[in-house]
Amino acid sequence: MYIAIEGIDTAGKSTQIEALRSLFPDALITKEPGGTTVGTEIRNMVLHGNLKSKTAELLLFLADRAEHTESVILPNMNKLIISDRSAVSGMAYASVQNLCDEPVLVMLNRLATGGTLPDTVFILKLTSEELSYRLSQKEHDVIESRGTEYLLGIQDALIASAYALGIQTVVIDATQSIDTITKEITTFIKGAL
Numbered sequence: 528m529y530i531a532i533e534g535i536d537t538a539g540k541s542t543q544i545e546a547l548r549s550l551f552p553d554a555l556i557t558k559e560p561g562g563t564t565v566g567t568e569i570r571n572m573v574l575h576g577n578l579k580s581k582t583a584e585l586l587l588f589l590a591d592r593a594e595h596t597e598s599v600i601l602p603n604m605n606k607l608i609i610s611d612r613s614a615v616s617g618m619a620y621a622s623v624q625n626l627c628d629e630p631v632l633v634m635l636n637r638l639a640t641g642g643t644l645p646d647t648v649f650i651l652k653l654t655s656e657e658l659s660y661r662l663s664q665k666e667h668d669v670i671e672s673r674g675t676e677y678l679l680g681i682q683d684a685l686i687a688s689a690y691a692l693g694i695q696t697v698v699i700d701a702t703q704s705i706d707t708i709t710k711e712i713t714t715f716i717k718g719a720l
C-alpha cells in the first residue's frame with residue numbers, strides 16, 4: 528500500500544512521518560521533493576536557489592517526481608510506502624501559478640509517475656491562525672516566503688487535486704494534538720492493510 532501525508536508548509540507532515548516511522552518499522556519512508564540523490568539537488572535548486580521561471584520550477588518538481596517514482600516507489604510496491612508529499616502537492620502548488628489548466632497538470636503528473644499514485648492521501652488541514660503562528664516560528668524558504676494567503680489557497684487546491692487525480696482522501700484537522708492525528712492515520716492504515 529502506498530500512502531502520502533499531505534498538507535501545506537508547517538501542517539505537521541514531518542512530525543507525523545516520524546511517529547509513523549516507529550509505529551511501522553517495516554515501512555518504506557520517503558519524501559518529495561528530495562527522496563533521491565538527484566532529488567536532493569533539485570530540492571536545493573528550487574527551494575534555496577534563484578530560479579526566475581515558474582515553469583522551470585514546475586518542471587523541476589516533475590523531474591524529481593519521475594526520478595522518485597522510478598527509483599524509490601516502483602521497486603518497493605510490495606511494502607507499505609509512506610511518503611511526505613506526492614503528486615497531489617505537485618498539482619496543488621502548480622495550480623495556483625496559473626501556468627496551465629487542470630487537465631494538463633493531471634497529464635503531466637501521470638507522465639511523471641507513469642500512473643503510479645498513492646492509494647490514499649491524508650491531508651493535514653490548518654487554520655489561518657495556526658498557519659500564521661507556525662510560520663512565525665521558522666525561517667522561510669522560497670515558497671514559504673510567498674505568505675499565508677498563498678498557502679491557504681494551496682490548502683484548498685490540495686483537496687481539489689487529490690480529487691482530480693482520483694485518489695482516496697482523508698482530511699484531518701491539523702490543529703489537533705500530535706498523538707490524536709497519529710492515531711487517526713494509524714487506525715486507517717491498520718484497517719486497510
Ligand SMILES: Nc1ncnc2c1ncn2[C@@H]1O[C@H](COP(=O)(O)OP(=O)(O)OP(=O)(O)O)[C@@H](O)[C@H]1O
Nearest residue numbers: 535536537538539540541542661701702703704705
Ligand atoms: N499537531 C500539532 N500541534 C502543534 N504543533 C505541531 C503539530 N504538528 C506539528 N507541529 C509543529 O509545527 C511545526 C511544523 O511541523 P512539521 O515540520 O512537522 O510540518 P511540515 O508539514 O513537515 O512542514 P514543512 O512542509 O514546512 O516541512 C513544528 O514546529 C512542529 O513541532
Ligand SMILES: Cc1cn([C@H]2C[C@H](O)[C@@H](COP(=O)(O)O)O2)c(=O)[nH]c1=O
Nearest residue numbers: 536559560588612613616617620670671
Ligand atoms: C512536491 C512539491 C512541493 N512543492 C513545495 C511545497 C513546499 O513548499 C516545498 C517542499 O518543502 P517541504 O519541507 O518538503 O514541505 O516545495 C511544490 O511547490 N511542488 C511540488 O510538486
